[in-house]
Amino acid sequence: MRGLNVLISVAESGEARVEEIAADAGIPVSTVYRYLRTLRELDLVEERAGTYVLGWRLLELSGQHLTHTRLVELGHSLLQGLTDSTGETAVLAVRVRSQAMCLRQTQSAHPTRVAFRINQLLPLYAGAGQRLLLAHAPREVIDNVLEQPMRTVTARTPDRIRLAMEMESVRTNGFLVTRGELSEGAVAVAVPVMTAGEVVCTLTVAGPENRCGPAWRRHAHNQLRSAGSRLTEKLDHWAASLPIR
Template sequence: MATHTSFERGLMILSEIADGGDTTVERVAQKLGMPVSTTYRYFRTMREHGFVQEDAGHYRPGHALLALSGRHLTQSHLAEVGTAVLKSIVDAVGETAVMVIRVGTQAMCLRRSEPDKAIKYTFAVNELLSLSAGAGPRMLLAWAPSDVVRAVLDGELPRYTEHSPTAEQIIASLSQIRATGWVVTRGELDPGAVSVAVPVFFGGEVVCSLNVAGPEGRCGSRSWIDSTVKTMNEAARNLTASLESVAPRHILREVRDDVRNLA
């Protein structure tokens, strides 16, 4: 590994945290070829200044890094407009709709809207679930950095139902999800539920997924799925346009590219 200044090493570490979202000192040290003790000193300083936050030895972006990268602005806007976007989907398809974001190696329900007839499903607002099961989380996994995918697949995969997928099934699905632009799962989080998700792109990245879930009896037909995907894709395009109107789409990509060029 080439010799880098202290500033360059700090930027490289920040880039790894921003990309991975949930990592450890040891993992970053190994990837960058740095001593663990040195890497830990950087993490300690970054934590003191709000660039990272720690939870039981795992580190994720802090408020300062989120603000710098533009992700804080993006997620704030998603939260602000999310309810209206999801309500438009619910009005069109008549089933529960949720907006899902990735938090490290987990999925979080950012916003949720449901009709009066809705069956109560597993995913509640602010709840964290694995990226491995369910259409919305799986969509985010399909577009996640490779380190995140490996961390999820190498970990213990929860079995929410008998239909929750294995690591082999997940691996087989990811390339197809990226190719088709949508995903359908059946009974992976809740028995008897059909779940459909599409991605929302901003600045070349998937910033969230839109997810509709309903019972197999109402939502299992191909015609319902096709109609729902069409509605959700329209909502996703509108959401991308809304994001582009409030934040320059190139900020996050340029910051990451500049940092990587230092290496």
């Protein structure tokens, strides 16, 4: 039962440290470590720089899309490389119906940083990675987002008129830079990742404006393009290895 409580704590928080899991489950830290070791051996949780998230096997068992489970497996090292090279938080996001979801991230080491929670749902209409997912979504998803009430998260959150006007350019540019659309004072640069002719996720790096000027944005864009190409190659290789049913 205690091991199940540990797993539930990780699932509900999306991303948690041992001390947080212990407080949530009401059991000693040493006991949490013991259960986490077993859960890691079973690929039910993963440890990422001192925090624990659900593992790929549990995601697969839960019925989430198979591609998402492979993105979890393949994406972390690329995200860490982006954070190492840019100094800022890197995020891998996917579309879940009419919302975006932070599937994985590696956080900046700076005390002041941009960050989300693992599995956090985000609006498709605000933020670089999210708006790329929206631009490449099926027409019915785009129409649904544009027809629904949209919350003004910050003064720079785009309205439906601006979204509609910029949709085509967002699709054709191959990347997107946004400033403060979802978090005040934040800059985000994102690229789409494609496989089999479809955008399956976006890669984003984001940080505060005072650290993320023009030179940083150019560097981030170059690093994202390279990481996106590598992830596409990995996904294509994985898809080619699947048995034909």
